[in-house]
Amino acid sequence: MTKWEIDPKHSEIHFRAKHMLISTVTGLFTKFEGTVDTLEPNDFVQASIHLSIDVDSVYTNESYRDEHLKSSAFFDVDKHPYITFRSTELSKDDDNASTFVLRGMLDIKDMVKEVQFHVSFGGTAEENGRLKAGFQVSGIINRKHFGLTYNPLMEAGGMVVSEEIELAANIELIKIS
Template sequence: MATTWKLDPTHSEVAFKVKHLVITTVTGYFRSFDGTVVTEDESDFTTGKVNFTIDTSSIDTNQAQRDEHLKSADFFNAAQYPQISFTSTAIEEKSDSEFILRGDLTVGDTTKPVTFDVEFGGTVTDPYGNFKAGFEVSGKISRKEFGLTWSAVTEAGAVVVSDDVKIQASVQFVKQ
């Protein structure tokens, strides 16, 4: 029987990391996001269909001026494209607790296939009777492939923002 799992945003986070000036890493978060997983059976996540959305204006790098720049047309253009979306196309089991999640990621007006590594943390019933499942998701994308091409170069020739963006999410879903 099909089972729907709804994201628990209170116990989840979505983060990204990008190199700045090639010498340090800046970490940012998206504070508003939503997702569902629909499985054919509550104990078999390889049958899952994942849909996930992120509110681009919820970006938070702990620096307001940088956040405003990231929301601008130079990057996410949050006014025109208020959401980033992901829809799964396949889930492959590597082991009992490791999966490969494939799907289509849409940033702005660009949709590309992406792959994420997923570690299944398990399932548990919380103190309030809610049945939950936890996952750690990680991967890397090229920001330029998604039209995020703003760049600058220092006088010494160093790139201000790297192309590679590491994505990390710790997500908890509640069985509906």
């Protein structure tokens, strides 16, 4: 068994949502940690992945919006300080040898739902005697499935925030054993 850790200095977790259905707002989480267990050092098929995101670290470049996202109207960070993900399957995509399909259980506000992400493997490299691996992860979730239901209607009708949220992560792993 080979164990990897996410390198937070070389990794990012972003989200994008439509605002008023006319523009896109991007945000990120600045604090997170995770591990990946593989059967072989360079083979990530059937890897076991665990991720924990500190919701209080949400950042959208607008302090009022950040505080609103942390409030009970959205994430309710006082009651639900973490978003977690646990993989159930990581399998090769039939179309490309360096892409995977990642399935797992996403927990936001104690609402656990199965989700699926597209993963692109960037390869491995050695730095200062430590093996590293790089990935790009992307997918879409429906925020209402996780209790993120805040959404006043605009005067002319329509939603202020889209239900679909795009997730994107650039992840660098460091082999630790």
